[in-house]
Amino acid sequence: MLTEMPIRKIIHIDMDAFYASVEQLDHPELRGKPLAVGGSEKRGVVAAASYEARKFGVRSAMSGAMARKLCPELIFVRTNFDRYREVSKQIRKIFYEYTDLVEPLSLDEAYLDVTENKKGNPSATMIAEEIRKRIKEVTGLNASAGISINKFVAKIASDINKPNGQKTLGPEEVEPFLETLDVKKFYGVGKVTKEKMYRLGIFTGRDLKGKSLEFLEEHFGKSGSFYYNVVRGIHKSKVKPTRTQKSLAAEHTFSENISSEIFMLERLEEIAVEVENRLKSKRLAGKTVTLKIKYRDFTIQTRSKTLANFINSKEGIMEVVKELLFQERMKESVRLLGISISHLNNGTPKKMEVATESIDVQLKLEF
Template sequence: MDAFYASVEQLDNPELRGKPVAVGGSEVRGVVSAASYEARKFGVKSAMSGVLAKKKCPHLIFVKPRYARYKEISSKIREIFYDYTDLVEPLSLDEAYLDVTENKKGNPSASLIAQEIRDRIWEELELRASAGISINKFIAKVASDINKPNGQKTIKPNEVLDFLEELPVGKFYGVGKVTAAKMHNHGIFNGLDLKNRTLEDLVSLFGKSGKHYYNIVRGIHNSEVKPDRVRKSIAAERTFNENLSSEIYMLKKLELIAEELERRMMHSKTKGKTVTLKIKYSDFTQQTRSKTVGNYLQKKEEFYPLIKDLLMQDHLKNSVRLLGISLSNLDTEKKDPIWVQLQFEF
């Protein structure tokens, strides 16, 4: 979906249409969750502080996020997907992979299917979407960004290798700014440069990721579309209007965050064994502290004492702007069967 959160806000509030909108954040605190394309023209991006976003775009309009509404719209979009295939792997509320090799419409053209899906999303929901179409998930993901917003790009099988050779390494999905800079320092600027490196060379430079880069630049990515993707963690967090420096105040805030996490755990009917405390400091550095227990946890009274211990286990480096709690190692994750030898009488 194109600027999904911001587009939903503009859909529901006509006064916001055509104007620069930031979902989340504020002029004083917080972080932008999503920005409309009108705001992006000024350099406003997701994960940017609200203060910086306002400096870049003085007439920026901040809107509080409404995740229940985004989830409602996302469900309707997925229903459209399921009209074409059951092989749908959601990545988030606004993005998914679809395997249409065999599809319910019997349409042999993935490009035409993508166009039809995008048309239906606009006709039924008045929202714009973009698509990437190719032989595997990696290339389709890269292609989906090429003609955004409201466009699509098909990379045909015989075009894959040429496309990847010309692609700047910063455009490779999964290659962030730090990795791209490291590649540049070693003379790797595009796919062809990457392809000219040996497997041993890439592994020595990038560790396990080196093998991944070696394969993807050759169009090799064998990950299937997995419709039964399992959620790995559930979290709740809060950014504060003023930085906190007292552990006493932090514990009060953490208690409220723990109550919210309990509600989410109960709603999802999920339990977890690993508790993680997330701390973001005033200088934007981040720290996590975790503890795994032998039993599953769901309620605040079960995991909040662990959070108190994690907060107090070490000195804080600076004043704190954000605190979060998550539960992972969930009981929804698939586990290997445990085989028990039974006793029989003969």
């Protein structure tokens, strides 16, 4: 079935414990120690954990209190996104030495289409090795890579030999590999979907491949066709070098819960300034303002309003935020507030396409 599709050479680069690694790079006294970026033992959530901390079960998105419980020796440091963006720019500059078809997913990972590349190198495996070496030379950080025929498989492959490793899955290896994989490791299968698949007797790619398209669509709706295709190595999404940002947000978790709207307004003013700065740095404005409220019991409420005109100033944002804040009474005290702006004025530009030809003899394709 793969022979019916153009074969592309896709690399997924994923930095190893990026935020934590940057902190350990900048602060030698933290090297080799269990480290959590963001959060604290009292409040907030972990944004990233060093590999030393991961050995204890500490993970991103975990509460600081739970992280401390798992690792009593854990060191918490504050996030420094200006520094992370600075290093990310250095890494992306390296990517563009090899191809213009770069699709950033976040500060620490990206897809690269190297089917045709600036180095004229037919081996995506060798290109990935070069890129990882260049990243180490320029930034001092380690990166892992996955190399395969599409974005879906490349992303899965990049996790196989982490940290500081890479994995290539050539055309003939994709389907056999996916058949042996636990479905929970399929990119896009979250906790809820995993449990549903398990209940249906779908534990591995082989089990998934054995289900008909009709069965999968019946149980998973529109996602059914996605699962049907990807387990057969089919994923047609191209590397999109001009990903359009859909929203921009900032939020703060408070050291102590607050219940007064007056205090909330003060905090929201600070958040609005941060949002304004980010919008203006990217020359963006938006029409929809969303207020995010996380209560003491961790329940989350959002309130939104869409305007007729674009805004990007703190004053314009706060005018809407005040209206949303007083829209209804608070259920209880608040531990987090956030503001996001969406419906941005960055209409999707025409995407670059890479011309590829269908290759019938897969085994002769150099990867």
